[in-house]
Every structure is written in structure tokens, then in C-alpha cells.
Amino acid sequence: MLERGDRVVAAVSGGPDSVALLKALTIIAGKYDLFLMAAHLNHGLRGEDADREEAFVRTLCRDMGLEFTGKKISMSVLEKRRGKSPEDFCREERYAFLTQTAKDCQATKIALGHHLHDQAETVLMNFLRGSGAEGLRGMLPIREGVFIRPLLKVARNDILAFLEKEGLTFMTDSSNFQDFYLRNRIRHQLIPLLRDGYNPQVEETLVRTAEIMRLDDEYMELAVRDLLHKWGIFCGKGEKTVPISDFLELHEALRYRLIKALLTDVLSSGKGIGFRHVQAVAALAQGRKGCGFLDLPGGITVRREYDLLIVSRRAGLDAVPGRRLSGATEREKSHFSYPVEIPGRVDVAEAGMAITFQFADKPPSFYLSDRQRIVYMDYEALRPPLAVRNVKPGDRMQPMGMAGTKKLNAFFIDEKIPRRQRDKIPLLIDRQSVLWVVGMRISERVKIMPETKKVLKLEIV
Numbered sequence: 001m002l003e004r005g006d007r008v009v010a011a012v013s014g015g016p017d018s019v020a021l022l023k024a025l026t027i028i029a030g031k032y033d034l035f036l037m038a039a040h041l042n043h044g045l046r047g048e049d050a051d052r053e054e055a056f057v058r059t060l061c062r063d064m065g066l067e068f069t070g071k072k073i074s075m076s077v078l079e080k081r082r083g084k085s086p087e088d089f090c091r092e093e094r095y096a097f098l099t100q101t102a103k104d105c106q107a108t109k110i111a112l113g114h115h116l117h118d119q120a121e122t123v124l125m126n127f128l129r130g131s132g133a134e135g136l137r138g139m140l141p142i143r144e145g146v147f148i149r150p151l152l153k154v155a156r157n158d159i160l161a162f163l164e165k166e167g168l169t170f171m172t173d174s175s176n177f178q179d180f181y182l183r184n185r186i187r188h189q190l191i192p193l194l195r196d197g198y199n200p201q202v203e204e205t206l207v208r209t210a211e212i213m214r215l216d217d218e219y220m221e222l223a224v225r226d227l228l229h230k231w232g233i234f235c236g237k238g239e240k241t242v243p244i245s246d247f248l249e250l251h252e253a254l255r256y257r258l259i260k261a262l263l264t265d266v267l268s269s270g271k272g273i274g275f276r277h278v279q280a281v282a283a284l285a286q287g288r289k290g291c292g293f294l295d296l297p298g299g300i301t302v303r304r305e306y307d308l309l310i311v312s313r314r315a316g317l318d319a320v321p322g323r324r325l326s327g328a329t330e331r332e333k334s335h336f337s338y339p340v341e342i343p344g345r346v347d348v349a350e351a352g353m354a355i356t357f358q359f360a361d362k363p364p365s366f367y368l369s370d371r372q373r374i375v376y377m378d379y380e381a382l383r384p385p386l387a388v389r390n391v392k393p394g395d396r397m398q399p400m401g402m403a404g405t406k407k408l409n410a411f412f413i414d415e416k417i418p419r420r421q422r423d424k425i426p427l428l429i430d431r432q433s434v435l436w437v438v439g440m441r442i443s444e445r446v447k448i449m450p451e452t453k454k455v456l457k458l459e460i461v
Helices: 016-032 047-064 086-104 116-128 156-166 182-197 202-230 252-267 275-286 327-334 408-414
Strands: 007-011 035-042 067-072 109-111 240-243 291-296 300-305 308-313 337-339 344-348 353-360 374-378 387-389 427-429 434-437 455-460
Touching (some): 016 047, 047 067, 240 252, 275 300
Parallel strands (some): 007 035
Antiparallel strands (some): 344 353
């Protein structure tokens, strides 16, 4: 948890747990060659009481010969919390302050004073909210390699006894006695009820449960990490593509955990992502429909394109809820078109290929031009000018072997071409219709016939 030479920022509110933490760190600082400083955030919610706590911590640090840094949240900032509860807002502000303080003084660790009873309350609170293993594991002893909780297995009574032995006083936060907050109701009402009526060691039991869940959670996290590595999916905000056939072979628990990991990674946090969202993604992957779309909190989109599940985050205008890029705008951005000269060559950078056009002898009668890198066409059946471009609305062709024409969109669906790939597929067209879906199918209209006299050879290079 601590290493020799660590630079440590201790979060000190002035309460008994943080004062005990600070004192314990000063005792071992010399032995482990630690740099130690205290950080205090005045949340500005309790007026003079909060100011007295800040002054207390400042004096405590002076008496201990420690550096002190403090910050007070202004009312203007509090008024901009955008619907967040005071608890959530203050927690976010506190961690942001501690992180910035650590950065400013090049600290390697941030020490927090949570103890055994805090852990028990957290586990019970998460249970009531319907959390899985990630919530029931409670607070981690070490998080992100920076935040440490040295007192997490220490009981409140032991902390008070330590303070008495060291002759240290502390401040009492009056809001801890207000049952307006869920944590306080759990502390003052639910846990005493469970302790007196069901299990005298309920807090220790909850902490033991958290430890078991933490180990299970770590194993699942490693399993998910191995799967993502196997599938070539790496951390970052970019698009994630999962092979559905492999996904469906997993145990249901691992599927759900994998989905949660993907959504959290794309969003950079798990905020706003709940079990019902994970279930919706799982249902999309397991459904019979080859295509589907989900719009999730935080601008996350999940698409199913046949055997692929694609998780991404909207960008630009699309990141604004309720607004999406129109189909026309998307097509304009991705459209390409190149004229064809015969003989000649067309480089299609968008598809990462080039196509050559040249006259040739008639191929053997058994030559199958369909789905080849090399195809042959009846030159006299063409209706110049020719061009290579991508798909447009209303495009049709008569696939070789079919009696009638077919919309390209229907053709792509039948061929199970993912929607996101369709705009990148080159088409050879003349002034009448589509002649070749490059690399896939040519038109019945230009196939080589016994009476064909002039042959055009097309090759993907």
C-alpha cells in the first residue's frame, strides 16, 4: 500500500477517522521516508461549522509540523451542481481537489480515512440499490494505484481508543446525525436493527462479504480483459467490435460483465449505465434480427450488424441528445466517384484498392466471374460513360443469374454486409445501372455470352 519514499497527501476532514489516519502516517513517516501533507476541502454547506473544521485541521497540521493545503467551494459553484445530490457533488469535488493537490505536489499516494464501519455501510447501501459484484465489493483498499485506505479493516472503537491514547481531539460533523442522507439512516437505523435482531457481528460480516466479492470481481475483470485482448479490443474511447458468435458461447455472467466493461470504457466511466442497459445490449446480441440499434445514456450507441456487435460513442452534432446527422449529410461526407477510362486504372483510396480495365480474350466457358478479383464483361453491353463510385439511394442492379433487378440496399442485406461498410464498397456503373458490386457480383446484363465479341477484363489490384 505504501512504499519507501512515497509522497502522500492525506485527506483530513477533522473527524476522528481522518485525524487518526494523519497521526498514524506521521508515526511511520520517518521509518518509511515519507513526504506527508494534509489536504482539506471546505464544502461550504454548513457555514460556520465548516469554517471551524477547516481552522481545526489547519491548527492540527501546524502542531504536527505538516504542510497544509485547503480549498473552499463557493456558493456559485454549489449552485451549478446540475441536479446532482449534495453527496454526489461534494464527493466529486473532493476527489477532484485531492487529485489536483497530489498532482501539484507530485504525490504518489492519496490516503483516505475510511474504516471498517464505513465499508459495512457502503456494502449495505449498494445492496439496497441492487448492485452486482462491483458494488458489493465495497471500497477498494487501493484504487487506481493512487488512492489508499489504510484503516479499512479498523473498527471505529479502535480508532477512538487510538486517539485517546495519543491525546488527540477531533471535530464532529453535525450532518452525520441527520437522517436525511441514506448512509446516515443505514448507520443509525438499519445496522442497529440488524445487529440487535439478527447478527451481533453484522458489520464484520458485511466487510467479509465485501472481501469475497472483491476477489470474485477481480477474477471476472481478468477474464474480461483476456477476452478483449483475444478479440483485439483495447482500452480507449474508440469503437469496439465484438464477434457475436464468440460472445454467445460465453457464460451469461461473463457476457453481462463484458458488456458493462465495453460500455464503461467507451463512456470513460460507469455513470448512467445500469443493469437494464446491459440487459438491452445482451438481448440485441441474442435476438434473431440480424440488425438493430440501441441509444444509451452518455451518447453511447450499440449496433448489431449481423455477426458483429459494435459499441461506440456519438461525436460532433450526434453527441447532442435528440440530434443526429441526417443520412444525406453522412452520404455527402463519405461519397466518392471516379471516372473510368479503358484501358486504364482507377485508384479507390476509400476502399484501399485499385481496379484495372483492359481488353482481353474471351475467358474459358467454365470461368466463374462471380465473386472474383478478376471479372470479365461483354464490352458491347456497356452503356458509357463508366464510373466507380459508392452506393446512392435508389441504386439497382440485376445480379447475375436473376431475372429481375434488385435494390442495392436489399442486395447488401441478403449478403449480410454491415451497414457501416456499405458506403465503402465500390460499384462500377454505367449510365443505365450498376454493373459490378466490386469483389462480389456482376450484372446479368454484362455477362459473357457465346455471341460476345469484345471482352473487358477488370481486376482488383
